[in-house]
Every structure is written in C-alpha cells, then in structure tokens.
Amino acid sequence: MSVSRDKSDLSSKASHWHLRKRQIGQLALFVAMVSLACLALVPFVWMVCASVKPHSEVEALHFWPRNPQPANYLVVLRQRDDPHLERKLDLHFGKWYFNSFFVSSWVTMLTVWTSSMAAFAFSRIPWPGRDKVFLMYLATMMVPGLVLMIPNYQIMVSLKLVNTYQGLILPGAFSAFGTFLLRQFMLTIPMSLDEAAEIDGASHFRTFVEVVLPLARPGLITLAIFCFLGNYRSFFWPLVMIKDDWLRTLPIGMLSFNSSYGQQTELVMAATVMCVLPLVVLFVILQKQLVRGIQLGAVKG
Amino acid sequence: MAALCFLAPNLLGFLVFTAFPVVFSLGMSFTNWSLKPTVVTRFVGLRNYVDLFSDRHFWFYLYNTVYFMLGIPIGIAGSLLLAIFLSQPLTVASSRSRFVLGGAMGCMGLLAVLFLVIAGRVELALWVGILFSATLVGILTGKVGFRTLFYLPNFTAGVAVFLLWMQLYNPHFGLINGMLSRILHVLGMGHVELPAWLSSTRSLLGFLPLPESFNCTGVGLGAREAIMIMGIWLGVGGNDMLLYLAGLSNIPLELYESAQIDGAGVWARFCHITWPQLAPTTFFIVVMSTIGGLQGGFEMARVMTEGGPAGTTTTLSYYIYTVGFERLDMGYASSISWFLFLIILGLTLINWKFGNRYVGIS
Numbered sequence: 001m002s003v004s005r006d007k008s009d010l011s012s013k014a015s016h017w018h019l020r021k022r023q024i025g026q027l028a029l030f031v032a033m034v035s036l037a038c039l040a041l042v043p044f045v046w047m048v049c050a051s052v053k054p055h056s057e058v059e060a061l062h063f064w065p066r067n068p069q070p071a072n073y074l075v076v077l078r079q080r081d082d083p084h085l086e087r088k089l090d091l092h093f094g095k096w097y098f099n100s101f102f103v104s105s106w107v108t109m110l111t112v113w114t115s116s117m118a119a120f121a122f123s124r125i126p127w128p129g130r131d132k133v134f135l136m137y138l139a140t141m142m143v144p145g146l147v148l149m150i151p152n153y154q155i156m157v158s159l160k161l162v163n164t165y166q167g168l169i170l171p172g173a174f175s176a177f178g179t180f181l182l183r184q185f186m187l188t189i190p191m192s193l194d195e196a197a198e199i200d201g202a203s204h205f206r207t208f209v210e211v212v213l214p215l216a217r218p219g220l221i222t223l224a225i226f227c228f229l230g231n232y233r234s235f236f237w238p239l240v241m242i243k244d245d246w247l248r249t250l251p252i253g254m255l256s257f258n259s260s261y262g263q264q265t266e267l268v269m270a271a272t273v274m275c276v277l278p279l280v281v282l283f284v285i286l287q288k289q290l291v292r293g294i295q296l297g298a299v300k301g
Numbered sequence: 302m303a304a305l306c307f308l309a310p311n312l313l314g315f316l317v318f319t320a321f322p323v324v325f326s327l328g329m330s331f332t333n334w335s336l337k338p339t340v341v342t343r344f345v346g347l348r349n350y351v352d353l354f355s356d357r358h359f360w361f362y363l364y365n366t367v368y369f370m371l372g373i374p375i376g377i378a379g380s381l382l383l384a385i386f387l388s389q390p391l392t393v394a395s396s397r398s399r400f401v402l403g404g405a406m407g408c409m410g411l412l413a414v415l416f417l418v419i420a421g422r423v424e425l426a427l428w429v430g431i432l433f434s435a436t437l438v439g440i441l442t443g444k445v446g447f448r449t450l451f452y453l454p455n456f457t458a459g460v461a462v463f464l465l466w467m468q469l470y471n472p473h474f475g476l477i478n479g480m481l482s483r484i485l486h487v488l489g490m491g492h493v494e495l496p497a498w499l500s501s502t503r504s505l506l507g508f509l510p511l512p513e514s515f516n517c518t519g520v521g522l523g524a525r526e527a528i529m530i531m532g533i534w535l536g537v538g539g540n541d542m543l544l545y546l547a548g549l550s551n552i553p554l555e556l557y558e559s560a561q562i563d564g565a566g567v568w569a570r571f572c573h574i575t576w577p578q579l580a581p582t583t584f585f586i587v588v589m590s591t592i593g594g595l596q597g598g599f600e601m602a603r604v605m606t607e608g609g610p611a612g613t614t615t616t617l618s619y620y621i622y623t624v625g626f627e628r629l630d631m632g633y634a635s636s637i638s639w640f641l642f643l644i645i646l647g648l649t650l651i652n653w654k655f656g657n658r659y660v661g662i663s
Binding site: 026029030032033034036037038039040041042043044045046047049050058059060061062063064113114115117118120121122125127130133136137140142143144145146147148149150151152153154155170171173174176179204208229233235236239240250251252254255258265268269271272275276279280283284287291294295 | 546595635
C-alpha cells in the first residue's frame with residue numbers, strides 16, 4: 001500500500017481511489033478465505049458436538065447438545081459401562097491406539113534405516129550395474145499397490161505371519177519410493193565431502209554415519225513423516241492381514257466399531273474424535289516439514 | 302562389496318515383497334489360482350482376460366471408476382483457486398496492529414458468544430464462535446493459518462473421516478440435508494425432495510442410455526455424487542494446493558509487472574502468465590491424479606457403502622478386493638489388477654506424450 005502512495009506521478013485522487021480499491025480487494029479476499037476455512041471446519045465441529053451428545057439427541061438437528069454427556073469417551077475407552085448394553089464394550093479401542101502407533105513406528109524406523117543405506121549405495125558408491133538395479137526399483141514404483149497385495153498375502157500365508165505384528169510390519173519396511181526420495185536428496189550433497197573423509201581414512205560406514213546422514217536429515221525427516229502417516233492410515237493391508245480384535249489397528253478397528261455399535265452414533269463420533277486428534281496435533285507440530293517435503297518431492301520427482 | 306553391504310537389507314526386502322510379487326501375480330493371472338482348498342491350480346492361458354471382456358460387472362465398475370474421476374478436474378481447479386488466494390499479498394494489518402486488532406476481535410467474539418449463551422441462543426453462539434475463531438486465526442497467523450485450515454481435511458482423511466461423512470449424509474438427521482432443507486425453506490421450495498445420498502442409485506449422468514446392468518435410476522444426487530463431493534472436500538486443500546503454491550512462488554514477478562504496465566487485466570494475466578507458467582505443475586498433478594484415481598475408491602466403498610447401492614460405488618479396486626479376498630478367486634483378481642495396470646500405463650503414456658508437448662510449448 002505504501003508503494004502506491006509514493007508514486008508522485010499519479011494525482012492524489014487517483015492514488016486514493018487505487019488505495020481504496022486495493023483495500024476492498026483485500027477485505028473481499030479475507031472474507032472469502034474465512035468462509036472457506038469455516039467450510040473446512042464445520043464437519044469437524046459437528047463431529048465434536050455429536051460426540052458429547054446423549055443418545056436421545058443424536059438425531060436432533062441442533063449442533064450443541066442440550067445435555068452434554070462427555071462420558072461417551074469413557075464408554076469408548078471401556079472405563080464405563082455402555083448405558084444400553086449395561087456392560088463394557090467388547091472392543092479394545094485403547095489397544096488399537098497402541099497397535100497403530102507401534103506398527104507405524106516400527107515400519108518408519110525400518111524404512112528409514114533400509115532406505116538410507118540403499119540410497120547411500122545408489123548415490124555415493126560406484127559399482128557395476130548400479131544404474132540398472134536402480135532402474136528396476138523405479139520401474140516397480142509404477143506398478144499399482146493392488147497388484148502386489150495378492151501375492152504378498154500369499155507370501156504371508158506361507159511364512160505363517162497372517163494375523164501377527166510381523167505380518168503388518170515387514171512388507172512396509174522396504175520402500176522403493178523411500179530409496180528413490182533419499183537417493184535424490186543425497187545426490188545434492190557434494191561428493192567432495194566424501195572424498196575428504198576418504199582421504200582422512202574414513203571407511204564407507206563412517207562416511208555414511210558421520211558425513212552423509214547428518215546432511216541428509218531434512219530428507220530423512222520427510223520420509224519418516226510420509227511413512228508414519230501412510231502407515232497410521234493404512235487400511236487395505238491390515239484389513240486382509242488381521243483377524244483378531246486384539247491386533248487391529250485404528251482404521252480397521254473403527255470399521256468394526258461401526259459395524260458393532262453403528263447405531264450409537266455418539267460413541268462412533270467419540271471414537272472418531274480420538275482417531276483424528278493425534279493427526280491434528282501431529283500436523284500442527286510437523287506442518288513446516290511436511291509442506292516442504294511435499295513440494296520437494298514434486299520438484300525432484 | 303561395500304555397496305552390497307549397504308544395499309543388502311533393502312534389496313532383500315525389495316526382491317521378496319516387490320519384485321517377486323510382480324512376477325508372481327503376472328504369472329498367476331494366467332491360472333485359475335484360488336484360495337479355496339478344493340481348487341487345483343492349473344494354467345488356463347488367456348481365459349481370465351477373455352472373461353474380463355465379457356464380464357458386465359467389470360465394465361460397470363470401470364464406468365464407476367471413470368465417473369468418480371470426473372471429480373478430478375473440479376478438484377484441480379479448486380486447488381488452483383485456493384493456491385492463488387493464498388499467494389495474494391494479504392495485509393489485514395501491519396505486524397504491530399495485528400495483535401491489537403486480533404485482541405479486539407477476540408474480545409468482541411467472546412462477548413458476542415457469551416451474550417448469546419446467556420440469551421439462550423446456544424446454537425447461534427456456536428456459529429458465531431466458529432466464525433470469530435476463523436477470523437482470529439486469519440488475523441493472527443495470516444496465510445499460514447488459512448493454509449493449515451485448508452489442509453486439515455486432507456491430513457485427517459481416513460476411515461474416521463469417512464464415518465463422520467456417513468453421518469453428515471444421513472438423509473433424515475444429517476447435517477447436509479438439514480442445511481439443504483433450511484435453505485429450501487427460505488427459498489420457498491420446502492416441498493422439493495431431498496437427495497438420499499449414500500442410499501440412492503441416481504447420478505448426474507443418469508440420463509445417459511446406459512446398459513440395464515449399470516443400475517441407473519435417473520438423474521439426481523446419489524451415492525456417487527456423495528462420495529465425489531466428500532472427495533473434493535478432502536482433496537481440494539491438500540497436496541495439489543501445496544504444489545500449486547510452490548509453483549506460483551516460482552513465477553518471476555517481473556512478468557506480472559510488465560503485464561500490468563501493458564494494461565493486462567486479472568483474467569488476461571491469468572491466461573497468459575499464471576496458467577502457462579504453471580503448466581509443468583498441472584501436468585504433474587494430472588498424471589498423479591489419473592494414476593491415483595484409477596486405483597482409488599476402495600476405502601470409501603468398503604467403509605461407507607460396501608460398494609452399493611446396487612454396485613454404484615464399486616470401483617475397480619474394490620472389485621479386485623471382493624473377487625480376491627471374498628470370492629477367493631485370486632487368479633481372476635490378479636488378471637483384473639494387471640488389466641488395470643495396463644490402463645494406467647496407457648493413460649500415463651498418453652499424458653506424457655501430449656502433456657510434454659503442451660508443457661514444452663509454453
């Protein structure tokens with residue numbers, strides 16, 4: 001705004017009009033953004049309101065419960081008896097929470113470990129046939145995940161890993177995408193650093209741990225975020241892999257929750273709030289890295 | 302040798318869980334492989350693929366998948382619009398007066414909500430509260446705050462959010478029909494029949510002369526539209542918007558300045574600068590959404606509709622799941638997934654060929 005005021009060649013009236021127009025434009029833009037933000041938020045507000053409604057009010061059109069009943073959350077967490085069944089729910093929501101975090105953390109750790117090592121081999125050490133093997137990795141990234149699911153299920157049956165944590169964790173721990181992402185990232189680190197380390201007598205392993213890994217940290221964080229989120233949300237694989245309620249992760253747990261207690265909307269919504277909440281917290285903490293990661297992935301890929 | 306040590310853990314997993322399955326499933330798509338213990342697996346040649354062509358379910362579900370993909374251009378346009386909004390300079394207040402203004406707005410909002418609560422208008426208080434909080438976020442954090450709010454649906458997407466939307470779409474007490482009926486009442490059209498959303502087989506393309514096996518019952522808003530609208534709500538402020546934001550920030554400002562000197566209006570500047578400059582980004586987004594769209598729809602179908610009503614929300618990915626893991630006919634499921642891969646490959650190549658030319662010119 002100050003720029004237009006400085007322009008001395010414009011008559012003061014025209015400049016004033018210009019300023020006015022810009023202010024109106026700014027206001028209109030602001031109003032548009034606020035209304036769009038409300039549109040994004042309203043379903044979540046409805047969810048939170050419905051989660052504290054008593055059962056008699058769930059079907060009412062008003063948002064805010066007349067008689068709030070936060071005990072719905074305790075019912076879902078099995079701390080209270082379900083008022084309709086007069087006993088605790090048969091499902092173990094707390095355990096699903098643990099399972100989701102447990103499986104996602106393991107997959108993330110393993111993926112970052114295997115992918116960073118492989119990316120180091122693909123980007124920093126010359127060896128015969130390197131580019132051909134890398135091309136093979138790239139080629140499989142084109143194949144839809146669905147094509148792989150059926151044989152992977154058969155492999156898990158043969159390894160007797162159906163309905164176990166290992167069955168959930170293992171197939172996710174080796175990522176062609178992660179290797180690709182980190183390789184691209186490591187290529188941007190100057191090779192002269194490796195050479196300097198080599199002259200100082202460092203082994204490949206020391207170069208990897210002490211030179212390349214610290215510099216590749218932003219890439220590692222990006223991969224870790226993508227991987228954790230992908231597994232926290234993962235649906236297809238746990239759905240075919242897990243049969244016991246005790247081993248369910250949150251998404252498929254929610255599915256069974258809905259099929260058993262779908263009539264009690266307030267309980268489903270309380271469970272939904274608890275599912276979404278960690279994501280919102282994670283997002284607020286990690287959004288800077290996440291945004292950069294997504295934009296980085298597109299520029300390079 | 303050293304390289305092999307570094308590569309070994311990943312390569313082993315890659316061979317077992319990616320490379321081998323690719324070969325294995327291609328091989329099995331030529332057999333009658335089934336998980337039923339009574340069936341003996343044997344080679345059947347191209348029979349699965351021939352069956353596919355005469356499988357009227359397959360064509361119906363392919364149509365559904367393509368129908369859902371009609372939401373992609375709408376989503377891309379929305380993402381671009383949001384990104385353009387977010388890239389505009391937004392100076393609601395200078396950094397000094399921001400806190401004063403924010404504080405004033407916060408106090409006003411709080412007072413208004415308190416007043417309404419005391420007056421017994423709790424419902425209205427809630428709406429005013431939402432509005433004031435969004436405004437406050439905008440004043441205090443500016444564009445970052447808006448970006449966060451726009452991105453939130455995409456970030457939380459998953460089974461939980463699908464369950465939430467199932468409730469919103471409830472024809473009797475859901476939020477959406479509640480709103481619609483209020484709006485229609487205000488407009489004096491209270492007698493208009495409200496859409497049944499997830500339990501309706503109508504579609505906006507219901508007027509097309511489709512085969513009877515496609516289960517179309519006329520024009521209207523049905524399950525497919527419900528899922529599409531939800532998909533747009535989820536995706537519009539998501540990754541595509543972030544990619545467009547990055548693309549917009551890379552456009553040199555001099556281009557706009559010289560266009561402004563030449564007297565180009567907003568629309569002309571968009572057509573001749575923004576859109577061509579964003580062509581590589583758009584190209585990337587179109588390719589990725591096409592690939593994603595053809596494989597998509599599984600979670601929504603499984604969670605919200607179980608593929609129904611009358612199969613109208615069954616996409617190819619859900620069909621593969623039902624054939625493979627419910628009918629246990631793994632050979633046929635493999636052949637569908639490979640056929641899907643061929644479609645994806647073909648479309649990607651077409652995108653590549655024509656897209657590259659388009660991107661190259663601009």
